Amino acid sequence: MKEHTRVVVIGGGIVGAAVLYHLTKLGWSDVVMVERKQLTAGSTWHAAGAFHSMNSDPNMAKLQAYAISVYKEVEKISGQDVGMHLTGGLNVAATPDRWENVRYEHEKLKVLGIESQLVGPGEIRDLCPIIDTRDVIGGLFVGNEGNLDPYGSTHALAKAARMAGAEVYLKTMVEDLVHKPDGSWTVVTDKGNIHCEHVVNAAGLWAREVGRMAGVHVPIVPMEHHYILTGDMDELAQWDGELPLVLDLDGEMYLRQERNGVLLGVYEKNSTPWSLDGTPWDYGESDLLEPRLENIEDELMRGFERYPAVADAGIRRIVNGPFTFAPDGNPLVGPVRGVQNYWSCCGVMAGFSQGSGIALALSQWMIEGEPEGDVFAMDVNRFGKFATKAYSIEKANEFYQNRFYLLCPNDEWPAARPNKVSAFHDRLVQANAVFGSSFGLELPLWFAPEGSEPVETPSFRRSNAHEPVAEECRAVRDGVGILDGSSFAKYEISGPDAEGFMEYLFASRLPELGKIRMGPLLLPSGHLKGDMTVMRLAQDKFRVIGSGYLQEFHMLWFEQHVGDRNVRIANRSDELSAIVIAGPGSRELMSLAASGDVSNESMPFMSVRSMDVGIAPCQVARLSFTGELGYEMYTPVVYARSLYDHLLEAGEKLGIKPFGIRALLSLGMEKSFGIWSREFSPDYTPVMCGFDRFVDYDKAGFIGREAALADRDSEPEHRLVTLEIDSIDADAWGYEPVWCKDEYAGFVTSGTYGHTVQKSLALAYIKTQFLNASKEEFSVHVVDQRRPAVILPEAAYDPSGSLMRS
Numbered sequence: 001m002k003e004h005t006r007v008v009v010i011g012g013g014i015v016g017a018a019v020l021y022h023l024t025k026l027g028w029s030d031v032v033m034v035e036r037k038q039l040t041a042g043s044t045w046h047a048a049g050a051f052h053s054m055n056s057d058p059n060m061a062k063l064q065a066y067a068i069s070v071y072k073e074v075e076k077i078s079g080q081d082v083g084m085h086l087t088g089g090l091n092v093a094a095t096p097d098r099w100e101n102v103r104y105e106h107e108k109l110k111v112l113g114i115e116s117q118l119v120g121p122g123e124i125r126d127l128c129p130i131i132d133t134r135d136v137i138g139g140l141f142v143g144n145e146g147n148l149d150p151y152g153s154t155h156a157l158a159k160a161a162r163m164a165g166a167e168v169y170l171k172t173m174v175e176d177l178v179h180k181p182d183g184s185w186t187v188v189t190d191k192g193n194i195h196c197e198h199v200v201n202a203a204g205l206w207a208r209e210v211g212r213m214a215g216v217h218v219p220i221v222p223m224e225h226h227y228i229l230t231g232d233m234d235e236l237a238q239w240d241g242e243l244p245l246v247l248d249l250d251g252e253m254y255l256r257q258e259r260n261g262v263l264l265g266v267y268e269k270n271s272t273p274w275s276l277d278g279t280p281w282d283y284g285e286s287d288l289l290e291p292r293l294e295n296i297e298d299e300l301m302r303g304f305e306r307y308p309a310v311a312d313a314g315i316r317r318i319v320n321g322p323f324t325f326a327p328d329g330n331p332l333v334g335p336v337r338g339v340q341n342y343w344s345c346c347g348v349m350a351g352f353s354q355g356s357g358i359a360l361a362l363s364q365w366m367i368e369g370e371p372e373g374d375v376f377a378m379d380v381n382r383f384g385k386f387a388t389k390a391y392s393i394e395k396a397n398e399f400y401q402n403r404f405y406l407l408c409p410n411d412e413w414p415a416a417r418p419n420k421v422s423a424f425h426d427r428l429v430q431a432n433a434v435f436g437s438s439f440g441l442e443l444p445l446w447f448a449p450e451g452s453e454p455v456e457t458p459s460f461r462r463s464n465a466h467e468p469v470a471e472e473c474r475a476v477r478d479g480v481g482i483l484d485g486s487s488f489a490k491y492e493i494s495g496p497d498a499e500g501f502m503e504y505l506f507a508s509r510l511p512e513l514g515k516i517r518m519g520p521l522l523l524p525s526g527h528l529k530g531d532m533t534v535m536r537l538a539q540d541k542f543r544v545i546g547s548g549y550l551q552e553f554h555m556l557w558f559e560q561h562v563g564d565r566n567v568r569i570a571n572r573s574d575e576l577s578a579i580v581i582a583g584p585g586s587r588e589l590m591s592l593a594a595s596g597d598v599s600n601e602s603m604p605f606m607s608v609r610s611m612d613v614g615i616a617p618c619q620v621a622r623l624s625f626t627g628e629l630g631y632e633m634y635t636p637v638v639y640a641r642s643l644y645d646h647l648l649e650a651g652e653k654l655g656i657k658p659f660g661i662r663a664l665l666s667l668g669m670e671k672s673f674g675i676w677s678r679e680f681s682p683d684y685t686p687v688m689c690g691f692d693r694f695v696d697y698d699k700a701g702f703i704g705r706e707a708a709l710a711d712r713d714s715e716p717e718h719r720l721v722t723l724e725i726d727s728i729d730a731d732a733w734g735y736e737p738v739w740c741k742d743e744y745a746g747f748v749t750s751g752t753y754g755h756t757v758q759k760s761l762a763l764a765y766i767k768t769q770f771l772n773a774s775k776e777e778f779s780v781h782v783v784d785q786r787r788p789a790v791i792l793p794e795a796a797y798d799p800s801g802s803l804m805r806s
């Protein structure tokens, strides 16, 4: 066994093996894997081995498509058969809503370059002769799906890695991890110690334990999962085809062929979290759990109805095994904040679909500093302290039960809520707010009319929120609206070296004292890392505002780059509240409520001042995402409730009205303002999204400058534009394809109705060669229809920006 190596990967399941292979593939060969028993000894050995490419997050879907391509690659390199059955996958829809959704997914796959076909009941029967299609409306067939052998695929990855120089130590147990002052690690095993630069936690079912060895809380929960294997069926014995992987979405089950019988797996509503205090070390290798037939009875009965031959063939074997889920069902990948050189690669609930995609992203992160593209959906730093053990159990259970739930874009799931609430949550409840949740915090989405239940109907079309949101938008455009901004992330960067650090961090010029600037953060590759608002509170003190759900993601970035500068970086998000007022009446409200001079002369657009509002000490910033005259007030949480009450009272005669995030997004869309994770993400560069206007290319030494200069001087493949869509009762949501005549021209990043301009609007990245096409030639898929669209030459509302500057 080596005493020194670059990386120790802990865990020899499908994920650990994929990481080991990708580290070698990207050039690090001095790497080892430590496995306490045999390869596949955790969840991997008893998996159904099915893989598919669909995922609601498009970047995850791309990585899943990549993962599938790797199996053939490692089979060729290693000579180890991976047992690939590339049968294709069939997603079956049995309700009109699901059918609509399947057609929407079909369009989204075109954006990703993944081929799929819509099929009717007859074609479904041709592909799967044992299915009863009496209530089936249609389906989606994706050729690049199927199943493989868990043993063969894990061994092929590990062998290919070994052939490239990696070493694999079996029957070797990692017992402890010791962090050295220089950031390196001593991995303590029962066979001796290994000193290494990096540790990867790919310990699957035991990831919580391996987390604890480094003081890291891993928010995952093992869930029991059943599938049955049937006896042989004549229908299959006499057939010369092979069944595809069938996901019966409404039946909440999946099926694939196993010899002349089938494997039928279910996601039962009566789910069972397993071993909540930790996974026993003596579990694994060939252990299974006692089946709970009573828990899966309903789903099995549905299976027997859908596939009558299954009932006739009888159950040959029942498998019940545990595998892990993060609160939102996506993996936990990447560097763990505060624990240098400790990498998470766990919580993977679909290791065969996702393993190599995750491993590629992680290996790029470790070797090149960042993964290619936006992988936030699996970034371990999308969770913070709010993801406690109890929270994770409730959420993982909810996710498991809803694995095939028809998720509408306006869905909000109820488990583990309310968790964090803002200081004046009760006031929002009184005002009949409909809440969403972000980073564990309740935030008002919109306000239901008095006397009605504050509930939104899940829909792909305009919901019952449409009219109330229209009213909230009118209140802001015509009078004054008030918004709970508690969900904004609020950082403070201060100290003797703060200015130098900020100059290095941000691609923009820094604001002068008392001023505000938009501050893009760039990656060394020149792609976006952040879209922040920077305020200068003192010569050596900055307030930085961002999206609340990115707190850990941003803090990690700041901490990774501060070096030995004398700077204090503080996340004040939970200590400070933000209240936003916006609309033409907001200055009058401020003059009634605030102690300071809020005139345009004294407090122009993009300035910040300290003043009391009511009796609350505030930092008041003059800006607004709504495109109207507006102010943001930052105050310690303890003052926020009285501040909110004071503003409501002072604004009563001005007709003040609370508004929510939905109205904010609609108002912002009318101004063509983008948001992070949609228009802005590591997938895009400043020139692509129009952020080049904020970048100070003359400034020396900021992160990503060289690449930003190259970006400025070249023509991008896509540019961000605003579309007006001639739609009827629905708006685009994101990732719908945009067509120019019949050619694929780009994709939507977000869409909503612009209530002031009364237009369905969307932001979209369009390939630059189509930007000069004539107006009439564009169309966008909205839900299930191709609707005409035009590119707007400027923002739909107040393009000169005179109102917010007034």
Ligand SMILES: Cc1cc2nc3c(=O)[nH]c(=O)nc-3n(C[C@H](O)[C@H](O)[C@H](O)COP(=O)(O)OP(=O)(O)OC[C@H]3O[C@@H](n4cnc5c(N)ncnc54)[C@H](O)[C@@H]3O)c2cc1C
Residues within 6 Å of the ligand: 010, 011, 012, 013, 014, 015, 016, 034, 035, 036, 037, 038, 039, 040, 041, 042, 043, 044, 045, 046, 047, 048, 049, 050, 051, 172, 173, 174, 175, 202, 203, 204, 205, 206, 207, 210, 225, 226, 227, 284, 319, 320, 321, 322, 323, 346, 347, 348, 349, 350, 351, 352, 353, 354
């Ligand atoms: C019944 C069932 C059916 C499934 N079907 C599918 C499917 O069809 N498709 C799909 O994609 N996924 C499926 N899954 C999920 C899939 O099994 C998991 O996503 C995958 O196995 C996770 O792999 P892993 O490598 O992360 O973890 P694991 O397989 O749990 O591997 C972790 C490894 O780490 C080792 N280890 C842990 N701690 C230590 C330590 N301290 N020292 C040394 N070694 C250690 C363990 O021994 C183990 O081998 C299924 C799961 C179940 C239970």
